[in-house]
Amino acid sequence: xxxxxxxxxxxxxxxxxxxxxxxxxxxxxxxxxxxxxxxxxxxxxxxxxxxxxxxxxxxxxxxxxxxxxxxxxxxxxxxxxxxxxxxxxxxxxxxxxxxxxxxxxxxxxxxxxxxxxx
Numbered sequence: 001x002x003x004x005x006x007x008x009x010x011x012x013x014x015x016x017x018x019x020x021x022x023x024x025x026x027x028x029x030x031x032x033x034x035x036x037x038x039x040x041x042x043x044x045x046x047x048x049x050x051x052x053x054x055x056x057x058x059x060x061x062x063x064x065x066x067x068x069x070x071x072x073x074x075x076x077x078x079x080x081x082x083x084x085x086x087x088x089x090x091x092x093x094x095x096x097x098x099x100x101x102x103x104x105x106x107x108x109x110x111x112x113x114x115x116x117x118x
Contacts (some may be wrong), residue, residue, distance in 0.1 A: 033112045061107045
């Protein structure tokens with residue numbers, strides 16, 4: 001745990017506190033999860049002296065790998081990845097298809113729905 005002190009923005013509780021995502025805003029709609037997407041961050045230690053320590057989370061079923069210097073940055077990164085993934089896998093009609101892409105699209109649609117702004 002000594003590496004945590006290398007990043008003053010990162011507290012010891014950041015890696016122990018799960019992140020819950022209920023909604024993600026898009027331009028004219030909102031992605032609403034059927035139940036909260038709950039992820040537990042892990043600490044990604046620096047690769048070299050002077051590098052920052054990051055929080056990271058992988059959500060392979062949605063093809064997401066997100067990183068942040070603290071809880072807030074990690075949440076923002078997760079939401080950006082979800083937004084990108086929704087646009088790429090669910091909304092895009094010109095996306096190349098493969099069994100893996102169809103599986104990820106299916107996972108998004110099983111976990112959430114898009115609600116359009118009025």
